[in-house]
Amino acid sequence: xxxxxxxxxxxxxxxxxxxxxxxxxxxxxxxxxxxxxxxxxxxxxxxxxxxxxxxxxxxxxxxxxxxxxxxxxxxxxxxxxxxxxxxxxxxxxxxxxxxxxxxxxxxxxxxxxxxxxxxxxxxxxxxxxxxxxxxxxxxxxxxxxxxxxxxxxxxxxxxxxxxxxxxxxxxxxxxxxxxxxxxxxxxxxxxxxxxxxxxxxxxxxxxxxxxxxxxxxxxxxxxxxxxxxxxxxxxxxxxxxxxxxxxxxxxxxxxxxxxxxxxxxxxxxxxxxxxxxxxxxxxxxxxxxxxxxxxxxxxxxxxxxxxxxxxxxxxxxxxxxxxxxxxxxxxxxxxxxxxxxxxxxxxxxxxxxxxxxxxxxxxxxxxxxxxxxxxxxxxxxxxxxxxxxxxxxxxxxxxxxxxxxxxxxxxxxxxxxxxxxxxxxxxxxxxxxxxxxxxxxxxxxxxxxxxxxxxxxxxxxxxxxxxxxxxxxxxxxxxxxxxxxxxxxxxxxxxxxxxxxxxxxxxxxxxxxxxxxxxxxxxxxxxxxxxxxxxxxxxxxxxxxxxxxxxxxxxxxxxxxxxxxxxxxxxxxxxxxxxxxxxxxxxxxxxxxxxxxxxxxxxxxxxxxxxxxxxxxxxxxxxxxxxxxxxxxxxxxxxxxxxxxxxxxxxxxxxxxxxxxxxxxxxxxxxxxxxxx
Numbered sequence: 001x002x003x004x005x006x007x008x009x010x011x012x013x014x015x016x017x018x019x020x021x022x023x024x025x026x027x028x029x030x031x032x033x034x035x036x037x038x039x040x041x042x043x044x045x046x047x048x049x050x051x052x053x054x055x056x057x058x059x060x061x062x063x064x065x066x067x068x069x070x071x072x073x074x075x076x077x078x079x080x081x082x083x084x085x086x087x088x089x090x091x092x093x094x095x096x097x098x099x100x101x102x103x104x105x106x107x108x109x110x111x112x113x114x115x116x117x118x119x120x121x122x123x124x125x126x127x128x129x130x131x132x133x134x135x136x137x138x139x140x141x142x143x144x145x146x147x148x149x150x151x152x153x154x155x156x157x158x159x160x161x162x163x164x165x166x167x168x169x170x171x172x173x174x175x176x177x178x179x180x181x182x183x184x185x186x187x188x189x190x191x192x193x194x195x196x197x198x199x200x201x202x203x204x205x206x207x208x209x210x211x212x213x214x215x216x217x218x219x220x221x222x223x224x225x226x227x228x229x230x231x232x233x234x235x236x237x238x239x240x241x242x243x244x245x246x247x248x249x250x251x252x253x254x255x256x257x258x259x260x261x262x263x264x265x266x267x268x269x270x271x272x273x274x275x276x277x278x279x280x281x282x283x284x285x286x287x288x289x290x291x292x293x294x295x296x297x298x299x300x301x302x303x304x305x306x307x308x309x310x311x312x313x314x315x316x317x318x319x320x321x322x323x324x325x326x327x328x329x330x331x332x333x334x335x336x337x338x339x340x341x342x343x344x345x346x347x348x349x350x351x352x353x354x355x356x357x358x359x360x361x362x363x364x365x366x367x368x369x370x371x372x373x374x375x376x377x378x379x380x381x382x383x384x385x386x387x388x389x390x391x392x393x394x395x396x397x398x399x400x401x402x403x404x405x406x407x408x409x410x411x412x413x414x415x416x417x418x419x420x421x422x423x424x425x426x427x428x429x430x431x432x433x434x435x436x437x438x439x440x441x442x443x444x445x446x447x448x449x450x451x452x453x454x455x456x457x458x459x460x461x462x463x464x465x466x467x468x469x470x471x472x473x474x475x476x477x478x479x480x481x482x483x484x485x486x487x488x489x490x491x492x493x494x495x496x497x498x499x500x501x502x503x504x505x506x507x508x509x510x511x512x513x514x515x516x517x518x519x520x521x522x523x524x525x526x527x528x529x530x531x532x533x534x535x536x537x538x539x540x541x542x543x544x545x546x547x548x549x550x551x552x553x554x555x556x557x558x559x560x561x562x563x564x565x566x567x568x569x570x571x572x573x574x575x576x577x578x579x580x581x582x583x584x585x586x587x588x589x590x591x592x593x594x595x596x597x598x599x600x601x602x603x604x605x606x607x608x609x610x611x612x613x614x615x616x617x618x619x620x621x622x623x624x625x626x627x628x629x630x631x632x633x634x635x636x637x638x639x640x641x642x643x644x645x646x647x648x649x650x651x652x653x654x655x656x657x658x659x660x661x662x663x664x665x666x667x668x669x670x671x672x673x674x675x676x677x
Contacts, residue, residue, distance in 0.1 A: 005035060006020065007019065007036055007038065008021070008035075011046065015050060015184055016043040016046035016048070016049040018036075018049055018050065018051045018052070019053065019054055020035070020051075020053045021055065024055065025055075026057060026059045027059070028061070028063060028076055028101040028102070028105070029066070030072045033075075034074055036082075036083065036105075037074050037079055040086050044087070044088065045088075047088070047184075047187075048187060049086070049090045050091045050093050050184065051083075051092050051105070051109060052180075053094075053096075056096050057095065057096025058092070058095055059098065059101060059106075060096065060097045060098070060099045061123070062076070064266075071250070076104070077133040079105075079133075080105055081108070083105065083108040084108035084109075084193050084194070089109075089187075090110055091109060091184060092105070092113065093113055093176055094106060094160075095176055097121075098118065098119070098121075099119070099120070099123055099157070100122060100124055100135075103120055103122055103135060104131060104133040104138070107134070107138040107194050110190050110191060111188075113171045113179055113180050114171070114172050114173075114176065115173075115174055115175075116172055117160065117161075118159070118160045119157040119158065119159060120157065120159075120163045121151055121155065121156060122136075122155070123157070124152075124155075124223075125153060125155045125223045125227050126155040127258055128221075128222075128255055128257040128261040129223060130230045131152065131227075131230075131249065132250065133246070134195065134245065136148070136152055136230040136231045136245050137195065137233065137234045138195055139152060139231075139234075140231055142167065142197070143163070143166040144166070144199075145206060145207075145234075147166055148231055148234075149210050149231060152231060153210070153214055153224045153225075153227045153231075154224070171183060195242075196238065210228055211225065211228055214228060219503050220502070221635070221637040222257055223252065223637070226252060230245045230248060256647050257637050259639070260636075260637055260638050260644070263622075263625070264626075264629060264636050264640065267622035267626055268459055270620075271459065271460070271619075271622055271626050272460060274619050274623075276437070276443055277446050280446075280447040282447040282448040283366065283444065283445075283447075283448045283451075285309070285367050285451070285452055285455075286366065287310045288304055288310070288311055288312070288365055288367045288368065288369065289361075289365035289386070290304070290314065291314045291382050291386070293313050293314075293315045293323065293324020293325075293328070294324075295425060296399065296427055297324070298328045299331065299423065299427030300369055300427045300428075301328050301353065302328055302331040302332055302335075302428040303458075305328070305349040306332070306349060306428065308455075310354075311352060311353050311354070312354045312355075312361050312365055313354065314362060315357055316357065317357050318357050321355045321356060328353060331428055332346050332349055333346065359386060359388070360389050362389055367394065367396075367397060368386050368394065368395070369397045369398075369399055370382045370386075371423075374522070376403050376408060379400065379408045380410065383409060384411075387412055392414045392417075393417060395417050395449075396417055396419070397419050397421040398420050399423055400420060400422065401468070402468050405418065405420045406438050406439070406440075416445065418445075419436065419437060419438070419445050419446065419449055420435065420436025421436075421449055421452070422434035422435075424471075431457075431458055431630040431631075432458065432459055432627060432630035432631035433453045433458040434460075434469050435463065437465075461618075461623045466615065467527065468523075470618050470623065470624060471628070471631045471632060473608065473612065474632075477607075478508060478601055478604060478605055479520065480604075481604040481660065482508045483540060483541065484536065484667075485601075486578050487540070487578070487582055487585065488582070488587060488589065488590065488663070489587075489589035489590040489591055489592060490591075491575055491578065492558045492570075492578075493570050494592070494594075495507055495509060495597055496508065496509050496510050496568075498594035498595075498601075499597070499601065501598070502598045503638055504633055509557075509558040509559070510559070510568055512541075512551060512557065513551040513552050513568060514551065514566075515551070516552075517541060517544060517545050517551050517557050518551075521542060521545040524542065534665075534666035534667075535667045536667040538581070539581070540577065540578055540581050543581075544577070558571075559571055559574070599656050602644060602645070603656035604657065604668075606645040606653050606657070607671050607673075609624040609628075610671030621640075624642050625639060625640020625641065626640065628641055654673070654676075657670060
């Protein structure tokens with residue numbers, strides 16, 4: 001049986017219609033590339049060729065499964081050059097998205113005609129690469145250097161209408177194929193090939209200023225800067241710049257950064273399909289109830305409204321309900337101001353919101369989420385009230401960060417419908433959603449949680465039950481290790497600088513000041529009765545809390561803050577407190593390098609991740625990495641703590657973890673993974 005051709009050619013009179021059909025996104029696989037080479041021969045004799053794609057999109061990128069293998073001919077730059085050099089001019093007929101190699105192909109066509117609202121971009125930077133088939137060389141010639149930098153260095157996707165304004169698209173019309181038929185019936189004069197055009201003049205300091213901005217924003221990621229370097233080569237002849245681009249692209253395929261970013265790309269897709277819900281159908285959810293209209297509840301409601309759901313937001317009284325309504329209104333209005341939502345969408349979202357002070361109003365909701373104070377009795381009371389008014393089949397979800405959902409749902413009829421949906425604050429912004437199943441939770445309910453997460457545009461990760469689930473359990477270990485470093489000789493600013501140097505947006509002490517020290521303090525007090533008495537326990541954070549140094553909101557925490565300014569300032573009072581603690585405990589303080597600090601904290605994260613996997617809390621390393629990237633700011637270009645451990649070598653990380661454990665006896669459990677190294 002012959003293999004299906006991924007590229008076909010059909011003549012309609014003197015017009016050749018070249019169709020790529022390589023689902024799901026018509027990636028530029030070797031079969032597509034060979035098919036396009038064959039097509040450039042098959043179209044000879046035609047007056048014009050139309051390049052289009054079957055399915056839901058134009059070519060939306062390359063085949064990343066090829067990136068870890070030696071390149072196979074025909075190479076994409078050569079294929080694209082054949083399209084640009086073809087005696088028969090090509091018209092790109094585009095719908096869906098035109099990304100990466102697809103945009104490079106489109107730029108080689110003589111004309112580009114797009115469906116309304118479709119997206120254009122060179123997102124290779126998001127997987128640690130630069131374009132490899134002329135993208136950085138043709139784009140500045142087509143749209144100018146300013147916009148080329150914006151697209152290639154950030155991975156931004158722009159609409160067809162914007163690209164038309166910049167000259168990258170000749171026509172935006174719907175239906176696009178009908179517009180193409182009209183266009184080719186009366187072709188204008190063939191324009192100069194994009195590769196032969198000069199780059200329009202740009203500001204003399206543009207490249208230097210852009211590099212400075214990118215260095216600050218990238219936090220150690222190199223691919224934005226590599227893209228800028230490649231764009232600079234566009235000022236040279238195409239025959240000089242394009243081979244340099246290709247060589248750098250091929251080299252970057254083997255970089256640790258690209259491997260990490262590709263790991264993250266595939267892991268995001270893998271974690272959305274845990275084994276527990278394989279072949280399980282989710283329920284349709286259109287109406288939800290949210291109990292609690294504070295920052296978290298308002299954020300959840302905003303995310304749901306923005307995704308088309310109807311929301312009943314329940315507060316304790318009329319005054320609180322009014323405040324909650326204003327809070328959600330403000331969050332939605334903020335989306336309008338940022339261009340994320342139109343005024344019409346804003347009004348429609350608000351029309352789907354009811355803010356009430358009675359649980360009876362939740363009667364028609366298909367799913368209810370509590371977002372109240374982190375107290376088990378308060379949460380139990382919420383669900384007792386909801387259970388009185390909602391169907392016994394309606395899904396009940398707790399947003400707890402640490403507490404055991406089994407205890408929260410104790411006594412609730414039909415516990416198979418109960419689940420944890422742990423949002424991260426602010427819930428309308430943060431991408432992570434931990435979906436926590438109890439031993440009784442039905443797979444259908446779990447599948448519905450994942451379907452809801454997808455609707456809310458979250459990265460959902462399945463978790464079992466333990467204190468803090470995946471993310472906060474790892475955060476507790478990370479903070480404990482950092483506190484040991486303080487007691488042994490480091491200062492807060494040194495720990496924070498080390499972790500920012502690694503690529504974190506902020507260090508653990510800056511983060512505690514931002515979120516408030518009282519949250520972790522409450523959890524430490526809650527766990528005090530069950531804490532192993534032999535475990536090393538550093539009381540410095542507790543002392544700060546007792547001094548009412550609770551973070552930015554109180555004007556001081558690990559650092560002090562000037563009024564109206566969130567910039568942390570070293571505080572001698574805190575540093576003296578730390579040094580006094582060490583002296584009182586008989587600890588001879590010693591110095592730690594930034595590498596010492598980051599390697600210890602990263603080894604602890606990886607070890608805790610291993611324990612979580614071994615205990616069955618997380619399904620795999622990908623789940624742990626996605627929690628850390630999307631919930632805790634772990635640099636995506638490092639791939640997550642488990643991927644980073646793999647990159648530097650498991651033996652190296654295990655050896656560091658053993659040192660950490662030896663320095664604080666009876667304080668750490670070493671995972672089996674580390675013991676085997």
